[in-house]
Amino acid sequence: MIRISIRKKLQLAGGNGQLNIDTELPDRSFTALYGPSGAGKTTLLRIIAGLLQPEQGIIEVNGKTWLNTSKKINLPPQKRNIGFVFQDYALFPNMTVLENLLYAQPSNGIQTKADELLNKMGLQNLAHQKPALLSGGQKQRVALARALMRQPEILLLDEPLSALDDTTRQHLQAELQNLHQQYHLTTLLVSHHVPEIYKLAQRVIHIDAGQVIQSGSPAQVFNLHDALQGINLIGEVVNVSADEVEILARQNLIRIKPSLQTTGLALGDKVSIHAADLSLQKLS
Amino acid sequence: MDYQPLWLTLKLALVTTCCLLLVGIPFAAGLAKSRSRFKPFLEAVVSLPLVLPPSVLGFYLLLAFSPTSGLGKILDSVFSIRLVFSFPGLVISSIIYSLPFMVHPVQAGLEALPSSLREASQTLGKTNWQTFTQVLLPNIKPALLTGTILTFAHTLGEFGLVLMIGGNIPGVTKVASIAIYDEVESLNFSAAHLYAAILLVVSFCILVTVYLTNKRLSKNRLPI
Numbered sequence: 001m002i003r004i005s006i007r008k009k010l011q012l013a014g015g016n017g018q019l020n021i022d023t024e025l026p027d028r029s030f031t032a033l034y035g036p037s038g039a040g041k042t043t044l045l046r047i048i049a050g051l052l053q054p055e056q057g058i059i060e061v062n063g064k065t066w067l068n069t070s071k072k073i074n075l076p077p078q079k080r081n082i083g084f085v086f087q088d089y090a091l092f093p094n095m096t097v098l099e100n101l102l103y104a105q106p107s108n109g110i111q112t113k114a115d116e117l118l119n120k121m122g123l124q125n126l127a128h129q130k131p132a133l134l135s136g137g138q139k140q141r142v143a144l145a146r147a148l149m150r151q152p153e154i155l156l157l158d159e160p161l162s163a164l165d166d167t168t169r170q171h172l173q174a175e176l177q178n179l180h181q182q183y184h185l186t187t188l189l190v191s192h193h194v195p196e197i198y199k200l201a202q203r204v205i206h207i208d209a210g211q212v213i214q215s216g217s218p219a220q221v222f223n224l225h226d227a228l229q230g231i232n233l234i235g236e237v238v239n240v241s242a243d244e245v246e247i248l249a250r251q252n253l254i255r256i257k258p259s260l261q262t263t264g265l266a267l268g269d270k271v272s273i274h275a276a277d278l279s280l281q282k283l284s
Numbered sequence: 285m286d287y288q289p290l291w292l293t294l295k296l297a298l299v300t301t302c303c304l305l306l307v308g309i310p311f312a313a314g315l316a317k318s319r320s321r322f323k324p325f326l327e328a329v330v331s332l333p334l335v336l337p338p339s340v341l342g343f344y345l346l347l348a349f350s351p352t353s354g355l356g357k358i359l360d361s362v363f364s365i366r367l368v369f370s371f372p373g374l375v376i377s378s379i380i381y382s383l384p385f386m387v388h389p390v391q392a393g394l395e396a397l398p399s400s401l402r403e404a405s406q407t408l409g410k411t412n413w414q415t416f417t418q419v420l421l422p423n424i425k426p427a428l429l430t431g432t433i434l435t436f437a438h439t440l441g442e443f444g445l446v447l448m449i450g451g452n453i454p455g456v457t458k459v460a461s462i463a464i465y466d467e468v469e470s471l472n473f474s475a476a477h478l479y480a481a482i483l484l485v486v487s488f489c490i491l492v493t494v495y496l497t498n499k500r501l502s503k504n505r506l507p508i
Contacts, residue, residue: 051403077406084407090400094422103418104408150409 001027002061002154002186006047008054010040010210019043019054019210025154027062028184032191032201034221040210041190042087045156048188049084050077061153083147083155083185087162089139091131097142098127104149117145121175137168141175148183157189161196173199194222233273237265247271285478288455289463293483296371296459297439300378304435307379308386309428313416315387316394330388333381342448345377349449367449374450374457378439385434393427394420426498433494437487 002025010017019040025031033041046052048059050066053074059067066075092100101114118124121141131139140160147155157176161169173196180187180200191197197204197218204221206213214221235249245262247254254273256262265271315326333341347353349367351360359365367373397420405415421428443461450457452466460479467476 049403049407051406077403078409078411080407081409082407084404086400086404088398088400090398090404092401092405092419092423094419094425103405103410106409146408 001025003058004044004048005058006044006054007056008040008043008047008052008210010043012038012209014209017210021205021207021212023205023212023215025186025188028186029203030180030187030189030201031203031205032189032197032218033207034191034194034197034204035207035213039207041207042158044207045084045158045188045190048080048154049082049156050075050080081150081153083150083152085140085143085147085155085157085160087158087160089131089143091139091142091146093131096128096130097123097134100131100142100146101149104146106150113149114145117148120179121145135168136164137172140164140168140172144176144179148179148185151183152185155185155187157187159190159192162192169193169196176200194218198222235271235273237267237269237271240265240267247273249273285475286454286463289458289460289479290482292455292458293440293460296374296378296442297436299375300382300439301432301436303375303379304382304386305432308383308431308435309390309421311383312387312390312431313394313420316391331384334384338381338442338444339448341381342377342445345380345445346448349373369449369451369453369457371450371456374446374459377445377449378442381442381445382435382438385438386431389427389431389434390424393424397423426501429497429501430494433490437490440483440487 004021004023004025006019006021008019010019017040021040021044033044035041043052047054047057047067054067054069056069057067058065058069061080065071065073066080067073092103095103098114098118101117105113118127121144123138123141123145126134126138126142131142134142143160161172164172176189177200179185189197189201201218203215204218205215206221233249233252233254235247235252235254237245238248238253239246240262243258245256245258245265247256311330315323315330318326346368349356349359351357351366351368356367359367365372367376401419401423402415405419406412410418441461442459443465446457446459447462447465450459450462452458452462458466460483464476464479464483467473467479
């Protein structure tokens with residue numbers, strides 16, 4: 001169980017603000033932090049890692065206090081057993097892939113851990129390459145493997161997949177899922193990507209301007225409806241002509257052939273569109 | 285032909301460079317990390333030798349080292365060390381004179397590294413010393429090489445400061461640049477030519493080596 005209670009001044013787009021977070025991460029859970037840029041997501045991750053200090057706060061990890069400002073306890077990052085995957089990967093350019101992993105190995109670590117992780121991430125053939133020669137997805141795998149070397153108590157992922165193309169992103173999502181199932185690491189993922197969060201996380205914390213807006217399961221937070229209830233798109237009629245009716249639903253312009261249902265519709269009418277009216281096409 | 289001034293120049297440049305590696309790198313690291321209000325003042329002090337005439341620096345150092353006053357008096361009476369007109373005096377003044385040539389490239393190299401490299405190393409449980417020696421320094425090799433070589437080459441070419449502090453004592457403080465001046469003064473142009481040509485060729489070769497090596501090293505770096 002990880003207990004977090006943080007107050008920290010934030011520089012927001014609209015002036016000064018405060019990061020106010022009180023939450024608990026259950027053991028072995030996968031939690032996503034969702035919110036717009038500058039909401040304080042990365043700041044929270046850096047505070048948990050010990051790279052930033054809040055004005056006030058308590059962080060307790062499995063009964064150990066990492067931070068307690070009223071008791072003047074603040075463990076440096078080195079003393080907190082974390083795995084941090086940075087947005088820019090932060091691989092050491094002077095070391096090969098294997099050396100990057102071995103560097104992370106604690107002095108009492110198991111010698112074969114690096115090999116095991118290289119195998120698991122499909123990186124055996126790249127073990128002796130320098131990071132500069134790797135693709136984005138490969139760098140991301142190395143960064144993940146390196147973060148897992150110390151068997152961290154919490155894995156912090158700062159938008160790890162945001163710079164990758166869609167296919168690589170999907171592969172890595174699946175790998176993250178596998179890793180989580182295998183190592184059962186308590187994980188905190190910063191992400192903007194709703195499908196990604198839905199796939200990976202059991203719980204989402206939605207923050208904006210430093211405040212928790214909502215937290216719960218992805219379906220609750222994103223207001224996702226069960227397909228059995230039918231998809232309801234609410235829209236407004238923006239054009240009616242002899243051969244089509246145009247409806248604007250959120251950002252989508254939907255054109256429908258005139259039918260019995262559309263007779264009597266006029267400009268500005270509110271309508272709902274149901275799943276049965278829509279056709280489906282596979283994109284990739 | 286007397287080769288002693290050339291050897292002395294080489295010795296001075298080598299000793300100065302080694303000392304500056306020991307002094308300059310920690311100094312540059314401190315400046316790169318510092319967010320102090322006084323940082324601009326320290327940076328200005330480091331850069332002063334770039335803009336001051338060597339005679340100004342030499343004059344003040346001469347006063348400071350003088351056995352009749354200040355620091356020089358203490359050194360002379362307590363430790364029996366006399367820095368004026370001596371080789372150690374030359375080394376100390378060269379270190380001050382070449383400080384910006386070591387500190388600037390190393391500081392710029394460290395500041396250009398993404399902070400995530402240092403932070404990643406910290407989150408992997410490594411001490412600041414391990415981070416500095418195993419992650420930061422190896423990733424600024426081009427800057428280290430530039431600093432080392434420029435310090436060396438700059439010390440080879442020192443003239444005004446050496447003349448003020450060291451004078452012209454053969455075998456002790458008479459370096460190549462002063463020997464050239466000496467030979468020209470006594471209208472011995474052939475010897476002056478030889479010293480000058482050797483300094484020119486050596487300096488050129490050193491600089492070409494820096495640029496060639498930096499080109500090779502930069503291939504391995506991440507596009508940051």
